[in-house]
Amino acid sequence: MNERPQTSSIDPAEVAKFQAMAQEWWDPQGKFKPLHMLNPTRLDYVTTQIAAQFGRDRDAALPFEGLTVLDIGCGGGLMAEPLARLGATVTGADAAAGNIAIASLHAQEQGLPIEYRATTSEALAAEGKSYDIVMALEIVEHVADPAEFIATCRDLVKPGGMLIQSTLNRTMRSFGAAIVGAEWIMRWLPKGTHDWHRFITPDELADMTTATGLQVVDRCGMVFNPLGWSWSLSHRDLSVNYAMTALRDA
Ligand SMILES: C[S@@+](CC[C@H](N)C(=O)[O-])C[C@H]1O[C@@H](n2cnc3c(N)ncnc32)[C@H](O)[C@@H]1O
Numbered sequence: 187m188n189e190r191p192q193t194s195s196i197d198p199a200e201v202a203k204f205q206a207m208a209q210e211w212w213d214p215q216g217k218f219k220p221l222h223m224l225n226p227t228r229l230d231y232v233t234t235q236i237a238a239q240f241g242r243d244r245d246a247a248l249p250f251e252g253l254t255v256l257d258i259g260c261g262g263g264l265m266a267e268p269l270a271r272l273g274a275t276v277t278g279a280d281a282a283a284g285n286i287a288i289a290s291l292h293a294q295e296q297g298l299p300i301e302y303r304a305t306t307s308e309a310l311a312a313e314g315k316s317y318d319i320v321m322a323l324e325i326v327e328h329v330a331d332p333a334e335f336i337a338t339c340r341d342l343v344k345p346g347g348m349l350i351q352s353t354l355n356r357t358m359r360s361f362g363a364a365i366v367g368a369e370w371i372m373r374w375l376p377k378g379t380h381d382w383h384r385f386i387t388p389d390e391l392a393d394m395t396t397a398t399g400l401q402v403v404d405r406c407g408m409v410f411n412p413l414g415w416s417w418s419l420s421h422r423d424l425s426v427n428y429a430m431t432a433l434r435d436a
């Protein structure tokens with residue numbers, strides 16, 4: 187039973203921003219260009235963590251066969267799709283119905299059997315759902331109450347399972363990169379997509395995650411190199427984008 191008060195994780199203004207951009211999810215040159223560029227690198231991170239925890243060989247044909255994954259705040263399904271290709275049984279959930287419509291259509295076109303649902307983390311938890319892996323990528327900086335959201339994510343992780351989060355650090359460099367660079371100069375994202383004050387430091391995210399009873403086992407930066415126009419993983423530089431892996435006791 188979920189005894190947590192069922193206040194909504196939805197910040198209506200935040201969800202409306204993404205609803206308005208729904209058509210753009212699968213345009214690599216569109217508003218989600220930064221996520222498209224970041225995608226191979228964060229997929230590398232996510233698959234490495236899953237393979238390590240669940241003892242899977244990433245070189246197998248369907249390495250994640252038999253594992254259930256919830257992609258909460260899935261948007262257009264940029265990460266749900268590659269995980270389904272790797273054999274995982276994937277559910278994608280997003281509060282913006284427009285995103286779910288686009289994501290479902292795209293997965294159908296790709297022949298991928300992803301279950302997409304227009305719903306929230308707390309509604310899934312209230313249904314008693316749980317998954318081997320919960321991915322909460324680039325969402326915690328957009329929810330009404332991050333600590334409460336993470337606690338709900340914990341409820342959605344099966345015992346012995348894993349929560350993978352990614353977000354933006356709150357530093358001068360992240361202001362320069364995510365606000366000035368991506369929104370004002372490159373104009374990839376509409377101005378106001380991100381509110382720097384809602385960015386979360388790795389220590390804050392680790393504290394909120396640990397407070398739910400999960401054990402944080404890894405934190406890793408995702409670093410953009412403007413010279414090579416490429417992204418890479420770094421355990422040293424978490425100053426802008428980063429991801430964090432936490433485990434639930436078996
Ligand atoms: C920046 S996008 C990230 C999309 C996807 N996770 C990715 O990284 O490609 C954030 C998404 O979270 C969704 N979202 C925001 N608040 C939510 C909530 N409370 N419950 C479910 N989805 C939410 C938005 O609609 C949006 O699609």
Ligand SMILES: [Mg+2]
Pocket residue numbers: 324325327328380
């Ligand atoms: Mg974001």
